[in-house]
Amino acid sequence: MVNTAKINAPGLRPTQELVLDTALHLFSERGYFNTSVHDIAREAQVSIGSIYHHFKDKQGIAQALYEQLVARMGRAFDTIASTHPTTHDRCRAVVELLFQLTEDEPALMAYMLHAQHQEFMPGQAPVCSSRPFTQMRAMVAAGMDTGEIRPMDSLVAATALFGGPLRMISLRLDKILEIPLQRYTAQVWEAAWHAVAA
Amino acid sequence: MVNTAKINAPGLRPTQELVLDTALHLFSERGYFNTSVHDIAREAQVSIGSIYHHFKDKQGIAQALYEQLVARMGRAFDTIASTHPTTHDRCRAVVELLFQLTEDEPALMAYMLHAQHQEFMPGQAPVCSSRPFTQMRAMVAAGMDTGEIRPMDSLVAATALFGGPLRMISLRLDKILEIPLQRYTAQVWEAAWHAVAA
DNA sequence: TTGACTAGAACGATTGTTCGTTCTAGTATC
DNA sequence: GATACTAGAACGAACAATCGTTCTAGTCAA
Numbered sequence: 001m002v003n004t005a006k007i008n009a010p011g012l013r014p015t016q017e018l019v020l021d022t023a024l025h026l027f028s029e030r031g032y033f034n035t036s037v038h039d040i041a042r043e044a045q046v047s048i049g050s051i052y053h054h055f056k057d058k059q060g061i062a063q064a065l066y067e068q069l070v071a072r073m074g075r076a077f078d079t080i081a082s083t084h085p086t087t088h089d090r091c092r093a094v095v096e097l098l099f100q101l102t103e104d105e106p107a108l109m110a111y112m113l114h115a116q117h118q119e120f121m122p123g124q125a126p127v128c129s130s131r132p133f134t135q136m137r138a139m140v141a142a143g144m145d146t147g148e149i150r151p152m153d154s155l156v157a158a159t160a161l162f163g164g165p166l167r168m169i170s171l172r173l174d175k176i177l178e179i180p181l182q183r184y185t186a187q188v189w190e191a192a193w194h195a196v197a198a
Numbered sequence: 199m200v201n202t203a204k205i206n207a208p209g210l211r212p213t214q215e216l217v218l219d220t221a222l223h224l225f226s227e228r229g230y231f232n233t234s235v236h237d238i239a240r241e242a243q244v245s246i247g248s249i250y251h252h253f254k255d256k257q258g259i260a261q262a263l264y265e266q267l268v269a270r271m272g273r274a275f276d277t278i279a280s281t282h283p284t285t286h287d288r289c290r291a292v293v294e295l296l297f298q299l300t301e302d303e304p305a306l307m308a309y310m311l312h313a314q315h316q317e318f319m320p321g322q323a324p325v326c327s328s329r330p331f332t333q334m335r336a337m338v339a340a341g342m343d344t345g346e347i348r349p350m351d352s353l354v355a356a357t358a359l360f361g362g363p364l365r366m367i368s369l370r371l372d373k374i375l376e377i378p379l380q381r382y383t384a385q386v387w388e389a390a391w392h393a394v395a396a
Numbered sequence: 397t398t399g400a401c402t403a404g405a406a407c408g409a410t411t412g413t414t415c416g417t418t419c420t421a422g423t424a425t426c
Numbered sequence: 427g428a429t430a431c432t433a434g435a436a437c438g439a440a441c442a443a444t445c446g447t448t449c450t451a452g453t454c455a456a
Contacts, residue, residue, distance in 0.1 A: 015401085031317035033231035036445060047403045048447085054401090058446065114314060119229035126372040152385050156362075159369065160389035163361030164354075171357065174324040187350050191358035195393035213435080234411060245437045246413085252435090256412065402453075411444080419436070426429075 016054045018044050020068065023061050028110035032062060032120045062120055069112055073132040081135070087143025088197075092189055094136060095165045099181040102169050110173050113166070136162055140196070150198045160195040164188060214252045216242050218266065221259050226308035230260060230318045260318055267310055271330040279333070285341025290387055292334060293363045297379040300367050308371050311364070334360055338394070348396045358393040362386060 013021075022044035026035040037058050041048050055061045076097060084090040102109045117124050127133065140158040143149040149157055165188050171177045220242035224233040235256050239246045253259045274295060282288040300307045315322050325331065338356040341347040347355055363386050369375045 031314060034317060037447080038445075041404095049404070049449090050402050052447070116229060116312060116314060119232060126374065128369055128372055128374055152389065153382065155369070155375070156366070156382055156385045156389060159365040160362040160386065160393070163363070163365035164358040164393065165361070167357040167361035167364065168354070171326055171353070174326055176324065176326055177353070184351065184354055187354045188358065191350065191354060191393040194395075195358070195362065195389040235413085236411080239438095246439095247415090247417095247437045248435070250413070251437095398456090400453105400455090403451085405449090405451105407446105407448075409445090409447100412442095414441075415439095417437080417439105420434090422432085422434105424429100424431080426427105 015044075015046055015050050019046060019051055019054065019061065020065050024065055024111055025107050027062070027065070027115065028107040032115065059121060062117075063124075065111065066117060066121065066124070069108055070130050070132060073112070074135065077132055077135040081139065087139055087146060087148045088193065090139050091136075091143070091161060092193075094139070095162070095189055095192070096185060098165065098169060099185055102172055103180050103182065106173060109169060113169065114173060143196075147198055149196045152196075157196045161192050164192045164195075213242075213244055213248055217244060217249055217252065217259065218263050222263055222309055223305050225260065225263070225313065226305040230313065257319060260315075261322075263309065264315060264319065264322070267306060268328050268330060271310070272333065275330055275333040279337065285337055285344060285346045286391065288337050289334075289341070289359060290391075292337070293360070293387055293390070294383060296363065296367060297383060300370055301378050301380065304371060307367060311367065312371060341394075345396055347394045350394075355394045359390050362390045362393070 019040060023035070023040050026039060026043060037048065037051060040046075040061070041051055051061075055064065077094065080090055080093045080097065084093050098109075112127065117127060137154065137158040140149060140161055141154040144151060144154060144157060149161075168177070168181060168184060168188055172181050217238060221233070221238050224237055224241060235246060235249060238244075238259070239249055249259070253262065275292065278288055278291045278295065282291050296307075310325065315325060335352065335356040338347060338359055339352040342349060342352060342355060347359075366375070366379060366382060366386055370379050
């Protein structure tokens with residue numbers, strides 16, 4: 001087993017975590033195909049052998065990363081759903097969380113939203129059908145049942161509500177927006193809610 | 199021997215066009231990095247040498263394709279702007295055009311919206327700052343001047359108005375939506391316009 | 397000793413690109 | 427009309443470099 005002291009030692013994190021972290025940053029900066037396994041090894045200061053001991057192949061790194069991030073975001077959305085009673089507040093909290101994540105961990109957000117996962121993970125369902133996105137659509141559907149949201153196709157409602165905020169995130173990740181997203185939260189949310197409010 | 203009729207003969211288009219067309223479809227199906235120049239040559243039934251005679255390198259193909267599509271879309275938006283007096287009608291026409299393009303030429307749309315151009319065309323500005331997107335933002339800004347659109351940050355207004363429709367396009371390209379986009383035009387537009395209408 | 401882990405040289409396959417050549421069509425010369 | 431010449435287009439074998447992966451050797455804790 002891995003010595004537990006090692007885990008807590010500053011700068012000496014378990015290889016697996018180190019590799020995933022390095023891969024995330026390289027993938028989201030240069031893209032999956034512009035990042036070689038050798039690059040990851042060099043950057044993480046880990047040997048090729050080590051990497052292949054922990055991961056089946058290069059795709060396995062991307063897959064593990066993806067699943068980890070999706071799970072993490074799913075959990076965050078669960079928390080939001082259970083701490084906010086109304087659809088309005090839930091969805092607003094989701095937008096706030098996404099904005100904050102974009103500012104705090106842009107690499108994570110870029111890998112989740114901008115990467116074309118199907119290109120390097122064949123067979124993988126598109127992000128839009130991953131759990132976090134499903135959760136978002138479920139929130140909207142629930143809001144239509146309670147009457148908070150105007151009756152319409154629930155998929156249309158979900159894209160109408162989150163489409164704007166998500167595009168703001170894209171603009172920020174592409175560095176077209178130079179100001180932190182949080183400054184826009186109020187305006188963005190007001191417009192988004194107007195789109196679907198009853 | 200072969201005369202000029204060759205150019206007009208069905209199925210025998212000039213090499214350059216043939217290569218670009220083949221590249222567009224391969225790029226948008228498998229992605230740029232999963233498509234080798236050999237693949238393009240094989241699929242287009244053209245020799246490697248021919249390709250390199252017409253294009254500087256692989257990136258040159260992607261670049262030519264990109265510029266061609268951006269220019270085409272820019273022209274279409276120009277036409278829309280000059281044939282519709284109000285911002286409301288202009289923007290709605292834009293959404294209708296985008297929906298129609300997505301149905302008629304999904305490869306084109308996928309290459310414009312989903313491809314991560316910066317990964318294979320380093321230095322290229324992100325799509326969001328290409329002319330078509332600039333035109334869309336200009337329409338919105340104009341609408342705010344005339345009072346059709348509620349006063350707010352014009353970038354926020356643009357993302358609020360077009361964010362929903364663009365996400366619908368993404369869902370359709372990812373085949374999560376199985377029904378033609380046109381069926382949703384009315385609902386999508388109503389919600390989008392509500393987001394920003396004065 | 398065993399088993400988990402690390403190391404990094406080496407390998408085979410693929411890729412983007414080059415280059416010498418052939419082919420085609422048009423033009424000038426006789 | 428026949429011939430010689432030229433420019434552009436097309437061809438595809440060959441090349442160098444890179445990449446993902448494997449393999450063998452070694453380390454260290456239990």
